[in-house]
Amino acid sequence: MTTKLLITGSAGFLGGRTAKYFASQKEKYSVVATSRRSERQRELEENNCNFMPGDLLQMNHCDEITKGVEVVVHCAALSSPWGNYKDFYQANFEATQNLLEASVRNHVKKFILISTPSVYYNHKNRFSIKESDALPSQLINHYASTKLLAEEMVIKQNGNGIKTLALRPRAIIGAEDMVIMPRLIRAYNSGKLKIIGNGKNICDLTCVRNVIEAIECSVNTVENAFGKAYNICNGEPVVLWDKINFVLKALDLEPVKKKVPVSLALLFASFIEKKHKLLGISGEPDITKYGLGTLGVSMTLDISEAKQFLNYKPVQSTDEGLMEFIEWFKAAK
Numbered sequence: 001m002t003t004k005l006l007i008t009g010s011a012g013f014l015g016g017r018t019a020k021y022f023a024s025q026k027e028k029y030s031v032v033a034t035s036r037r038s039e040r041q042r043e044l045e046e047n048n049c050n051f052m053p054g055d056l057l058q059m060n061h062c063d064e065i066t067k068g069v070e071v072v073v074h075c076a077a078l079s080s081p082w083g084n085y086k087d088f089y090q091a092n093f094e095a096t097q098n099l100l101e102a103s104v105r106n107h108v109k110k111f112i113l114i115s116t117p118s119v120y121y122n123h124k125n126r127f128s129i130k131e132s133d134a135l136p137s138q139l140i141n142h143y144a145s146t147k148l149l150a151e152e153m154v155i156k157q158n159g160n161g162i163k164t165l166a167l168r169p170r171a172i173i174g175a176e177d178m179v180i181m182p183r184l185i186r187a188y189n190s191g192k193l194k195i196i197g198n199g200k201n202i203c204d205l206t207c208v209r210n211v212i213e214a215i216e217c218s219v220n221t222v223e224n225a226f227g228k229a230y231n232i233c234n235g236e237p238v239v240l241w242d243k244i245n246f247v248l249k250a251l252d253l254e255p256v257k258k259k260v261p262v263s264l265a266l267l268f269a270s271f272i273e274k275k276h277k278l279l280g281i282s283g284e285p286d287i288t289k290y291g292l293g294t295l296g297v298s299m300t301l302d303i304s305e306a307k308q309f310l311n312y313k314p315v316q317s318t319d320e321g322l323m324e325f326i327e328w329f330k331a332a333k
Contacts, residue, residue, distance in 0.1 A: 002030045003219065006069045006108075008056065008099065009076030010044055011035035013176050014114065014169075014208060018073060021212050023048040034065050035076065056095035062102035071110040071219050072103050077147065079116075079179075081291050082276075082284040085142045092146035093153070100154060104161040112218045114211075115151045115166040115229060117301060118144040121290065123266070125201070125298040131168075131229055131305055140290050151229055158227035166229040167214055170301055171294075173321045174208035175328035182329070184244060188253060192286070195259040196296030199241040204233035204300045207321030210314045217310040225309040231301040234314050234321070240295065243322060250326045262296040 005022055009015030010033035023031040026048060033049040034056075041051045054061035056076060066072065078091035096113065103111050120129050121144065122136040139145040151166045158164040171180060187193040214232045218225070245255035269289045276285050306312040316324075 002026070002028060004030045004032070004068055004070050005219070006032045006034065006065055006072045007049075008034050008072070008074050009114075010049070010051070011037040011040045012075065013178055014172055014211060015075035016040055016044070017174070017176055017208050018075060018212050018215060019044060019049050020047045022216075032065055032069060034061075056099055057090060059098050059102065062098045063106065066099070066102045066106040066108055069103075069106065069108050071112065072099065072108055073112045073114070073215055073219075074099060075114045077114070077143075079143055080284060081141050081143065081288040082273075083142060085146075088142040088146040089149075092143070093149045096150040097153060100157055100162075100164075104157070108162060110219065110226075111154060111157070111162050111164045112215060113151060113154045113164070113166040115168045116144060116147045117168040117170045117231060117299075118290075119148045119151075119168070121293065121297075121299065123289070123293050123297060127202075127298065127300050128302045129231070129300065130302045131231055140293075141288075155227055155229060163223065163226040165218055165226050167211070167218065167232050167306075168229055168301075169206045169211045169214070169232040170204045170299075171233075172206050172208050172211055173318075173325055174316075175324045177208070177325055181247060181325055184247075185251070185329075188248060188256065193256055195241050195256055196265050196292050197259070197262040199239075199259060201240055201296055201298040202237045202300060203240040203294075203298060204235075204237050205243070205318050205321070206233045207314070207316040207318065207324070209316040209321065209324075210234055213315050214306060214310065214312050217306075217312045221310050228305070228309065230306040230310060230312075231303050232306055232312070233301045233303055234316075234318050235303050236314075236318055237300045238318055243318065246319075247322055247326060250323075251329070262293075265292045265296060 007019040010019045019033040022029040038053045
């Protein structure tokens with residue numbers, strides 16, 4: 001007997017990689033993949049996924065895709081440091097609410113939400129953050145605040161007709177990444193990429209393969225592991241700018257050397273953000289306080305809870321994940 005999974009956000013980086021991974025194990029899993037966007041439909045179907053496009057804000061779509069499903073892996077989200085609160089609330093909370101309600105109605109056994117460690121961010125260096133540590137009184141942006149609302153709702157539902165948990169993967173890297181590394185490369189090519197701070201800030205990264213490993217651990221975990229949120233990363237903090245320059249060098253680009261003090265960078269970003277708001281400029285600013293902060297501030301996670309309760313063990317190193325991205329990026333050019 002195979003386990004039937006629903007993977008949302010399958011047109012995206014994590015959702016697409018996750019759907020294809022589980023679908024490749026036909027003897028163990030069958031996969032329904034869904035997304036509002038259908039440009040990857042052929043690719044997903046060629047990789048043994050049953051692709052069902054649709055909008056999670058439509059309850060009839062949520063009901064249709066959860067029928068006969070045993071496990072929901074909810075990767076879909078609006079992930080951006082900038083935007084309208086209503087858009088984030090609808091995409092990250094209301095869509096999750098619809099999917100969760102449909103999952104309960106259709107007797108789905110397990111619901112795994114992909115959340116975010118952005119809920120910890122406060123512009124300060126933070127090390128070995130635990131899930132139990134106090135969160136900032138005001139979260140950094142609409143993405144973090146609406147994901148936390150969704151996470152709290154999902155965790156509260158645990159035991160009420162369904163088993164639930166949330167994963168908080170930090171800075172996902174690897175092949176098919178269209179966000180983190182490509183954004184840095186675009187900034188480099190436009191002459192805008194500079195080291196924020198002294199270039200010694202330490203961060204956790206997470207190979208997409210390790211996130212998938214955490215998801216598979218969650219799919220197969222025991223009952224007492226549910227009802228919690230778990231930090232997920234590679235478990236090997238790195239000097240961020242060393243790894244950024246590692247990628248640039250592998251792409252035959254000169255390493256970044258120019259530096260800007262963190263305080264000055266954040267002050268400039270604050271000015272740009274205020275200008276956008278006052279003038280009603282649509283679209284994301286070229287720089288944001290959160291975006292610059294993640295490049296200049298140290299942030300590492302404690303993953304002992306995931307190791308203990310999910311039996312999670314990273315299966316790919318940071319350098320292996322970066323090389324996977326580099327090889328994919330070169331081939332895709």
